[in-house]
Amino acid sequence: MSLSNAAISLLCFPIAVIAAVLFKYYLAGRRPANFPPGPPTLPFIGNITQVPRAKAFLTFQRMQADHGSIIGLKVGAQNLVVLNSYKHVKALFDQRGSVYSSRPQSYVATELVCPNEIHLLLLGYGSEWRKQRKIVQSLLNVNVVDRLLPIQSAEATQTMYELVQDPAGYYDHIRRYTTAVILASVYGQRGARFDAPNVQALYHAQDQFTEILETGATPPVDAFPFLKLVPEVLAPWKTWAKAVRRDQKALYLRLVKETRERLARGKSTDCYLHLMLQDQEKNEMDDEHIAYLAGNLMEAGSDTTASTLLSFLLAMIKYPEEFKKAQAEVDRVCGSSRSPTSDDIDRLPFIKACMDETLRWRPVAAGGVPHMLTRDDTYEGHFLPKGTVLLANTWAIHMDEAEFEHPERFMPERFVNNEFGTRVPVDQDSDDQKNRRTSYGFGAGRRVCPGQRLAKNSLILNMAKIAWGFDLAPGAAGLVDDDIDTAYTDGFLITPKKFPITITPRSDARKAIIVAEYEAVQPFFQKYEA
Numbered sequence: 001m002s003l004s005n006a007a008i009s010l011l012c013f014p015i016a017v018i019a020a021v022l023f024k025y026y027l028a029g030r031r032p033a034n035f036p037p038g039p040p041t042l043p044f045i046g047n048i049t050q051v052p053r054a055k056a057f058l059t060f061q062r063m064q065a066d067h068g069s070i071i072g073l074k075v076g077a078q079n080l081v082v083l084n085s086y087k088h089v090k091a092l093f094d095q096r097g098s099v100y101s102s103r104p105q106s107y108v109a110t111e112l113v114c115p116n117e118i119h120l121l122l123l124g125y126g127s128e129w130r131k132q133r134k135i136v137q138s139l140l141n142v143n144v145v146d147r148l149l150p151i152q153s154a155e156a157t158q159t160m161y162e163l164v165q166d167p168a169g170y171y172d173h174i175r176r177y178t179t180a181v182i183l184a185s186v187y188g189q190r191g192a193r194f195d196a197p198n199v200q201a202l203y204h205a206q207d208q209f210t211e212i213l214e215t216g217a218t219p220p221v222d223a224f225p226f227l228k229l230v231p232e233v234l235a236p237w238k239t240w241a242k243a244v245r246r247d248q249k250a251l252y253l254r255l256v257k258e259t260r261e262r263l264a265r266g267k268s269t270d271c272y273l274h275l276m277l278q279d280q281e282k283n284e285m286d287d288e289h290i291a292y293l294a295g296n297l298m299e300a301g302s303d304t305t306a307s308t309l310l311s312f313l314l315a316m317i318k319y320p321e322e323f324k325k326a327q328a329e330v331d332r333v334c335g336s337s338r339s340p341t342s343d344d345i346d347r348l349p350f351i352k353a354c355m356d357e358t359l360r361w362r363p364v365a366a367g368g369v370p371h372m373l374t375r376d377d378t379y380e381g382h383f384l385p386k387g388t389v390l391l392a393n394t395w396a397i398h399m400d401e402a403e404f405e406h407p408e409r410f411m412p413e414r415f416v417n418n419e420f421g422t423r424v425p426v427d428q429d430s431d432d433q434k435n436r437r438t439s440y441g442f443g444a445g446r447r448v449c450p451g452q453r454l455a456k457n458s459l460i461l462n463m464a465k466i467a468w469g470f471d472l473a474p475g476a477a478g479l480v481d482d483d484i485d486t487a488y489t490d491g492f493l494i495t496p497k498k499f500p501i502t503i504t505p506r507s508d509a510r511k512a513i514i515v516a517e518y519e520a521v522q523p524f525f526q527k528y529e530a
């Protein structure tokens with residue numbers, strides 16, 4: 001029996017479709033013509049096997065030896081470009097910001113966990129992002145942020161007291177500090193203890209969120225969209241994503257409810273959420289969007305600042321001679337009868353240099369936060385198709401030997417000699433170097449971190465108070481591991497793992513002053529208590 005032509009066509013059609021889809025995926029792993037150079041690709045998967053799950057920024061930095069400072073990769077069908085030099089970041093993110101400021105839309109992040117355009121950090125470049133960014137910028141501009149200095153100062157005073165009382169708990173004291181500053185400034189609430197329910201709830205929500213967004217935590221749905229069709233019973237990651245969404249939303253809405261209740265009781269602190277609620281109608285923001293915008297400030301500002309402070313402590317025991325210089329400066333400026341305050345910030349150039357150097361030496365978002373290109377572009381003879389995802393590899397930029405002398409060493413002096421910390425002073429009039437950034441740790445272009453001023457105020461205050469109040473030394477074994485591979489966590493934000501450190505008040509007199517300053521600041525906290 002022979003098959004009719006119609007039957008043959010019917011049979012062949014699905015085969016042809018499958019073949020076409022397979023061929024598309026086969027080709028999808030290939031680098032587009034004139035794409036920036038990179039390692040050879042494999043059919044279907046491109047360079048997936050060459051991109052490690054943990055600390056990919058180190059691998060991207062090493063690739064530079066073979067492929068140069070702009071590297072093109074394929075992650076399945078996705079085009080990925082890594083920028084290993086500040087020059088490319090300046091040329092693309094800063095100078096062509098109108099087309100390099102979107103974010104990749106990921107199924108797990110922007111459809112399952114944060115749908116409805118609720119998450120500022122993840123939003124594509126469009127009207128919702130512009131609206132939210134404008135609100136955030138109005139809250140985080142220099143004048144408004146500097147009004148938070150009393151909160152930052154009071155919380156830093158408490159942190160010094162905690163370091164006196166319980167030096168072994170330093171890791172949690174630092175993390176409490178950054179969360180408490182944001183809780184007070186965003187929600188008008190007090191985070192008096194690390195184990196306070198709202199501090200813990202925020203850390204839990206944040207941990208869940210970063211865990212699920214980590215590369216490899218869920219299947220590569222964006223590279224292989226057919227995975228979206230797998231039913232939930234066979235895809236536990238979908239159930240997980242829904243749980244993260246449920247918990248995060250419930251927490252952020254609860255915090256809004258609590259703030260409204262406090263305001264109704266006349267407990268106004270002019271917190272950010274209060275200001276957002278006042279303008280809710282004008283800004284056309286529903287409760288969920290307001291709740292997430294406040295929550296985003298919490299997520300973006302807490303861990304990042306804490307990690308930087310922990311890196312500072314690590315650097316200070318690895319490089320004790322630098323810590324001695326920091327102590328000498330605060331002693332000279334503040335004397336021995338009081339600890340540094342926010343009024344001293346501008347008079348502490350070496351402490352500021354320690355801050356700039358910490359941000360350079362161990363940038364928290366070491367691999368950068370992805371930007372997405374919104375139209376085809378050409379750059380230095382390379383073709384970059386619309387939809388390409390770009391990473392400014394902050395680690396490689398900050399460790400560039402051509403720019404920084406002994407980049408692996410913690411050397412604050414480089415920022416005392418020259419505001420950019422570079423080997424050769426930056427000529428800000430030259431086209432090549434105009435608008436160069438002191439640090440690429442806060443990103444670049446239109447998405448650059450709007451919270452820099454707030455973060456830096458916290459960093460400098462705590463660094464100065466620590467140098468004034470304490471002697472630091474390595475733990476009993478005397479060894480300090482500051483290796484990025486072994487001493488730091490993996491993940492989107494890198495943090496020092498807990499390390500042995502001895503923290504002792506410099507004298508009984510200073511210890512007594514720290515305790516007295518803590519007692520004196522108690523009345524200030526009252527307006528943030530329930």
Ligand code: HEM
Pocket residue numbers: 120121122133136140182296297298300301302304305308364365368369370371441442443444445446447448449450451452454455
């Ligand atoms: C040491 C502390 C901090 C570091 C290292 C840091 C770093 C960054 C980086 C790398 C980005 C992405 C920039 C880009 O895409 O090019 C970012 C975005 C952001 N940061 Fe920060 N940040 C810090 C503190 C803060 C603080 C204290 C706040 C506010 C409370 C904040 C709020 C934000 C927000 C809202 C965004 C999203 C901006 C957008 O997508 O348009 N950050 N930050």
